[in-house]
Amino acid sequence: MARSVIDVRVSRRVLWIGGDAYPLQHIARARQLVWWPPKRSRTVIRFVRQVFGLLFAVSLLSALTHNSTNQAQAAAVPGALLLAGFLFCLYRLVTRLRQKPVYKLVIETSNAATTAVVSHNSWQITNLIQMIMEAIDNPQAEFAIQVENLHVGDKITQYGDHNTGKRVGL
Numbered sequence: 001m002a003r004s005v006i007d008v009r010v011s012r013r014v015l016w017i018g019g020d021a022y023p024l025q026h027i028a029r030a031r032q033l034v035w036w037p038p039k040r041s042r043t044v045i046r047f048v049r050q051v052f053g054l055l056f057a058v059s060l061l062s063a064l065t066h067n068s069t070n071q072a073q074a075a076a077v078p079g080a081l082l083l084a085g086f087l088f089c090l091y092r093l094v095t096r097l098r099q100k101p102v103y104k105l106v107i108e109t110s111n112a113a114t115t116a117v118v119s120h121n122s123w124q125i126t127n128l129i130q131m132i133m134e135a136i137d138n139p140q141a142e143f144a145i146q147v148e149n150l151h152v153g154d155k156i157t158q159y160g161d162h163n164t165g166k167r168v169g170l
Contacts, residue, residue: 002151009144010135017116029108037099047093058082118150
């Protein structure tokens with residue numbers, strides 16, 4: 001997930017989110033969606049399965065290399081592979097268990113729904129929704145704030161039929 005600071009402001013009856021403009025009279029609804037990380041029990045079960053699979057693969061590899069003439073060297077390769085594989089699986093387990101829920105501000109117009117801002121802070125998205133709805137009700141309302149925005153997944157830039165680039169998500 002890449003992080004960036006994005007400007008959100010309302011001026012002259014237009015909601016600006018970064019470089020995107022939404023006329024307030026065209027906004028049908030602003031809502032908050034929540035993405036929850038995978039369940040912890042599933043993540044732990046997947047880790048245990050990966051470790052058992054790794055043990056099986058390493059034991060199979062050590063059985064195949066058991067007939068080698070140099071026993072010390074034949075035992076070191078599966079041990080190193082087992083250690084490297086276990087550390088990688090452990091790293092993935094820890095990163096998945098530390099994932100926090102992500103809250104999305106979705107702006108719905110008469111045409112489509114667009115995810116405008118993504119954040120780990122629920123209160124920030126809730127405040128944005130309230131400010132946007134107040135600006136819709138009050139024609140003189142104006143505000144400007146900066147929000148930390150997360151970019152989740154790949155970003156594909158496409159104009160018409162032509163794909164002009166893909167930035168792989170972090």
